[in-house]
Amino acid sequence: MKKLLFIFFAAVLLLSACKKDEEKTGTIVGTLQFESGEVIPFTLVLLKSDNITIQQAFTDDKGYFSFTDIPFGDYELLSNHDEYKTSKPVAISITDENALLFDFIFTPIxxxxxxxxxxxxxxxxxxxxxxxxxxxxxxxxxxxxxxxxxxxxxxxxxxxxxxxxxxxxxxxxxxxxxWNGSTWVxxxxxxxxxxxxxxxxxxxxxxxxxxxxxxxxxxxxxxxxxxx
The missing domain is CATH 2.60.40.10 (Immunoglobulins)
Incomplete structure (x- = not known):
């Protein structure tokens, strides 16, 4: 009986540890800017995974944006600008619980x-x-x-x-x-x-x-x- 209880509690602890690892999340804090270094305020930024939008945010008056509670994994950042339309996607990976500081350079398509x-x-x-x-x-x-x-x-x-x-x-x-079929014309x-x-x-x-x-x-x- 004690052996069965030990196996049961060991399994529970293992599942809890796996679940805890699966629930690890990170944060992205960044600025949206052109290659010249000029920041881009009040512009939509999208966080996507497998072409599906996970989160979205607008930059503030200084070009800052942030995403929180992002599960560990690989993502893409895109932006939609009123004048330049859609940017090229930028790959980004979340592998740490500490905030990831990121300068997102807007490169138009x-x-x-x-x-x-x-x-x-x-x-x-x-x-x-x-x-x-x-x-x-x-x-x-x-x-x-x-x-x-x-x-x-x-x-x-x-x-x-x-x-x-x-x-x-x-x-x-x-x-x-x-020749028209019956005579020459x-x-x-x-x-x-x-x-x-x-x-x-x-x-x-x-x-x-x-x-x-x-x-x-x-x-x-x-x-x-x-x-x-």
Whole structure:
């Protein structure tokens, strides 16, 4: 009997110790600021785990924010700014019960948004690609939506090239004989053909900006011309 009681109490103590370890929490105290060191007041900061918001807080007039009672683990900090929208996530780990002092540097997610028109008309369902400034490495690809719009997110500042394959419809007038199934008929006849041209357009994206463009592609007689 005593042996059974000993085993029972040992199990209870072990479970209590495990539970105590599981309930360990920490605290984050930090400031939200730009790379220049300028603090960002009255701005939302999110603490996320597996893309789920665990806690949220607004910075005060000096850019300070805090999160308390955070279970030990790995998290991400993000911020939503009225002008610069969403920041890039910053990884952070809680492994100590002492307060973690953290300077959260706001790095905006730079994006490119736009619309492509062919002769002032939408050009939906066509693929558009984004290349580096050497036209070698592809950075993203998508299809124009029904309004002929596109979006590329999480870009680094720099020069890129947009690539769109445009179809040109040609009508040729041809003279000669054409068999219509029962007899030969003398022309002229209109013959339709198509040509495809890859159109590249340079785009410069600056730091902390969401670049918006409207590209109108027209046929000049010898090739396509892109106007922004």
């Amino acid at each position: 730079v994006s490119l948004q736009g619309k492509v028109l062919i002769g002032n008309y939408p050009y939906p369902a066509n693929k558009i690609e984004l290349f580096d400034n050497h036209k070698v490495d592809i950075k993203g690809e998508t299809y124009l939506d029904l309004e002929s719009s596109f979006e590329f997110y999480d870009l680094e500042p720099g020069v890129y090239y947009l690539k769109l394959t445009v179809t040109q419809d040609h009508i040729y007038e041809v003279y000669g004989y054409l 003398w022309g002229p006849f209109d013959i339709e053909s198509f040509s495809f041209q890859d159109v590249y357009y340079p785009i410069e994206i600056e730091q902390d900006l969401t670049r918006e463009v409207v590209l109108n592609i027209t046929w000049s007689g010898s090739g396509f011309v892109v106007n922004e």
